[in-house]
Amino acid sequence: MSIEFRKEYFADERDDNLNEVGKPTQRQDALGHVTGRSPYFDDHLFDGLLHIRCVRSPHHHARIRRIDTSEAERMPGVVRIITGKDVPHNLNTLLSLLDFGLDDEPLLSDKKVAYKGEPVAAVVAETERAARDAVAKVRVDWEELPAVFDVEDAVKPGAPVVNEVYPKNLFVYHGRYDHQKLRYGDVEAGFRQADRIIEGRYQMSPIEQAPTETCGAIAAPETNDRYVVYTSTQALFFSLDTTSKLLKTPSNRLHFIGGTVGGGFGGKVDSLHEPMAVLGTMLTGRPCKYIFDREEEMQVGAPRGAERWYLKDGVMNDGRIVARKFVGYFDSGAYTRLSSYAIIKGVGHLPGPYTIPNVYADVYCVFTNRTPATAMRGFGITGVDFAIEAHMDKVAHEVGLDPIELRILNAYRDGDMKAHRRLAKNTALIECCQVAAEKAKWPLSQAASQASSLRDGGGERGRLPAHTATDQNGLVSGFTAQSYAKKSRATQPSATPPPQMARHESAPVTPRVEQPRPQPVQPASAPPPPPAATEQRHTRFSSISGLRRR
Amino acid sequence: MAKKPVQFRLNGSEKAVFVDEGQNLLDVLRRGVGDLTPKYGCGQGTCGTCTVLIDGEPHLSCLTLAETIDGRQVSTTAGLARGSELHPLQAAFMDGFAAQCGYCTPGMLMAASALLERNPDPSREDIVEAISGNICRCTGYEPIINAILAAAKAGGARRYG
Ligand code: FES
Numbered sequence: 151m152s153i154e155f156r157k158e159y160f161a162d163e164r165d166d167n168l169n170e171v172g173k174p175t176q177r178q179d180a181l182g183h184v185t186g187r188s189p190y191f192d193d194h195l196f197d198g199l200l201h202i203r204c205v206r207s208p209h210h211h212a213r214i215r216r217i218d219t220s221e222a223e224r225m226p227g228v229v230r231i232i233t234g235k236d237v238p239h240n241l242n243t244l245l246s247l248l249d250f251g252l253d254d255e256p257l258l259s260d261k262k263v264a265y266k267g268e269p270v271a272a273v274v275a276e277t278e279r280a281a282r283d284a285v286a287k288v289r290v291d292w293e294e295l296p297a298v299f300d301v302e303d304a305v306k307p308g309a310p311v312v313n314e315v316y317p318k319n320l321f322v323y324h325g326r327y328d329h330q331k332l333r334y335g336d337v338e339a340g341f342r343q344a345d346r347i348i349e350g351r352y353q354m355s356p357i358e359q360a361p362t363e364t365c366g367a368i369a370a371p372e373t374n375d376r377y378v379v380y381t382s383t384q385a386l387f388f389s390l391d392t393t394s395k396l397l398k399t400p401s402n403r404l405h406f407i408g409g410t411v412g413g414g415f416g417g418k419v420d421s422l423h424e425p426m427a428v429l430g431t432m433l434t435g436r437p438c439k440y441i442f443d444r445e446e447e448m449q450v451g452a453p454r455g456a457e458r459w460y461l462k463d464g465v466m467n468d469g470r471i472v473a474r475k476f477v478g479y480f481d482s483g484a485y486t487r488l489s490s491y492a493i494i495k496g497v498g499h500l501p502g503p504y505t506i507p508n509v510y511a512d513v514y515c516v517f518t519n520r521t522p523a524t525a526m527r528g529f530g531i532t533g534v535d536f537a538i539e540a541h542m543d544k545v546a547h548e549v550g551l552d553p554i555e556l557r558i559l560n561a562y563r564d565g566d567m568k569a570h571r572r573l574a575k576n577t578a579l580i581e582c583c584q585v586a587a588e589k590a591k592w593p594l595s596q597a598a599s600q601a602s603s604l605r606d607g608g609g610e611r612g613r614l615p616a617h618t619a620t621d622q623n624g625l626v627s628g629f630t631a632q633s634y635a636k637k638s639r640a641t642q643p644s645a646t647p648p649p650q651m652a653r654h655e656s657a658p659v660t661p662r663v664e665q666p667r668p669q670p671v672q673p674a675s676a677p678p679p680p681p682a683a684t685e686q687r688h689t690r691f692s693s694i695s696g697l698r699r700r
Numbered sequence: 701m702a703k704k705p706v707q708f709r710l711n712g713s714e715k716a717v718f719v720d721e722g723q724n725l726l727d728v729l730r731r732g733v734g735d736l737t738p739k740y741g742c743g744q745g746t747c748g749t750c751t752v753l754i755d756g757e758p759h760l761s762c763l764t765l766a767e768t769i770d771g772r773q774v775s776t777t778a779g780l781a782r783g784s785e786l787h788p789l790q791a792a793f794m795d796g797f798a799a800q801c802g803y804c805t806p807g808m809l810m811a812a813s814a815l816l817e818r819n820p821d822p823s824r825e826d827i828v829e830a831i832s833g834n835i836c837r838c839t840g841y842e843p844i845i846n847a848i849l850a851a852a853k854a855g856g857a858r859r860y861g
């Protein structure tokens with residue numbers, strides 16, 4: 151369908167008096183690309199450039215008894231060997247910068263490794279080859295530990311502890327729960343009302359982003375006691391702040407230059423290279439480059455994480471879905487990176503683009519001895535959408551309905567209440583289905599081809615459920631629920647001492663957070679009342695952390 | 701390690717460098733003579749982004765020993781344009797949105813220009829075959845194939861370098 155379709159569809163909401171939108175526009179970097187002049191991070195030449203390569207764990211899970219670098223240090227061309235004790239603040243989690251999660255990952259591990267390929271030392275050498283040769287001479291005395299690779303095995307009692315910051319191998323949400331919850335209506339009541347129950351299990355594999363340019367950074371001393379950093383990062387300020395935090399160096403001493411990325415797809419946000427390159431430069435006084443080779447990119451570079459989903463639908467014989475329950479497990483790998491956030495995003499999306507009066511989800515961010523997972527194109531949504539849509543086909547098959555008709559029947563429409571308690575607007579699933587059917591020459595019933603997202607929504611469908619069943623399943627203790635930002639503020643690289651793992655054995659759970667759980671709201675007349683709790687007028691909802699704060 | 705002198709022509713101009721034994725051509729082009737247009741994507745012959753022409757034939761510079769190019773002609777993307785006038789392939793890549801992140805582009809342009817030199821009127825299949833050693837993670841290839849077809853129509857086989 152052409153662009154005109156959308157113009158027409160959103161006619162009352164858009165200003166079509168635009169000069170650029172709707173017309174092809176040349177990329178501003180296209181000339182640089184076709185002439186080969188676009189400046190990727192590695193296209194900066196430095197005299198005396200040093201090369202960094204990491205010593206990586208051959209084990210999935212092991213304690214480090216001793217790292218012996220003496221032979222490697224004597225190798226020709228070796229300038230310096232870096233280990234964990236050289237990193238000023240050797241513990242971080244990416245999202246601490248967004249007020250979310252506890253520091254759980256060292257830049258260079260010195261106690262324990264939790265995935266194969268985890269770095270434990272870095273060699274800085276005159277040539278890449280010298281660095282490689284020296285890496286082979288670093289002796290690490292490992293004590294191998296039992297490893298766990300399956301998300302459900304990892305959460306069983308007695309499973310090996312992958313990530314000591316989260317001893318149950320589960321990320322802790324809001325300081326209170328070992329999973330992210332969604333409760334909307336009462337799924338159990340919905341299941342009792344349904345004509346049939348249809349269940350499914352869906353498993354997605356990890357996916358490597360595989361950018362054509364591998365991840366890397368070059369750091370060099372700059373005037374005024376600053377460091378210049380050329381980087382392939384997709385997230386310049388993540389990388390800048392992460393470097394600042396790990397190296398306890400004010401960010402005004404870090405001059406980051408990025409913006410030209412040789413393909414990213416989410417795989418270039420983890421900010422592993424910039425701190426290492428700057429640290430190498432700090433320790434040697436010379437420009438340093440740290441780049442993944444292709445093998446590292448594929449094996450150590452963080453992929454889109456695997457997800458496992460269990461879906462249970464309560465379905466009427468006419469195809470209406472009256473209850474949908476999700477239990478999801480995200481495989482975060484050994485550390486958090488961005489998986490906890492992916493789940494927040496994913497749960498906000500449930501139950502998919504459908505209006506279902508009773509929805510329930512428990513979604514776990516699980517630590518396993520696999521490569522840490524990170525961002526990739528729509529992460530948090532794509533995996534569960536695969537599960538949802540595969541399940542829709544299964545439901546259609548079992549109730550004997552056409553799969554597109556089933557989707558149109560259950561599609562959300564403008565004015566419907568979503569499970570995250572916002573009214574749906576600009577919905578277009580029905581129109582998408584109609585266009586897809588038309589293009590595929592797939593016959594639709596008259597009712598389905600005449601349905602519209604603009605009609606028949608709202609009213610009853612726009613009201614919050616009269617009753618929402620809540621529970622305290624998965625309540626944890628020992629984690630503070632107060633804003634994580636306060637802690638990371640204490641970790642600012644000023645004069646404050648480096649904080650240790652921000653887990654407080656006996657800190658009380660602060661009740662202020664998460665308190666306005668929406669309780670049964672009696673609907674008035676249309677339009678329905680705004681769904682969010684209104685007691686705290688001066689608070690702002692942080693969509694990342696789910697924390698409310700001033 | 702003994703250094704070896706190597707002399708070659710790069711996009712028509714004389715270059716003389718000392719190379720290490722075992723040093724690859726990609727490294728010599730980028731860091732030895734400062735032609736940054738060929739890119740490193742894998743260093744193991746699988747991605748094609750380091751493709752250059754040696755005596756008109758496409759080669760993976762990451763797998764080419766630098767010492768073997770003594771006395772030969774090397775062409776890279778840096779030599780495609782004539783001054784500010786783009787090569788028809790470059791213009792077609794721009795017009796056809798065939799470069800997204802741009803990282804595969806220099807290798808694609810080299811593979812395509814070798815094809816057009818050999819075969820000024822290639823079929824779609826010829827093009828697919830010619831770029832089959834070049835990976836693009838962004839475009840899905842269609843815009844690249846179409847751009848090469850368009851460049852051929854526009855007389856993309858003009859000599860350069
Ligand atoms: S860098 Fe030469 S083929 Fe990939």
Ligand code: FES
Nearest residue numbers: 800801836837838
């Ligand atoms: S344009 Fe990005 S790899 Fe081809």
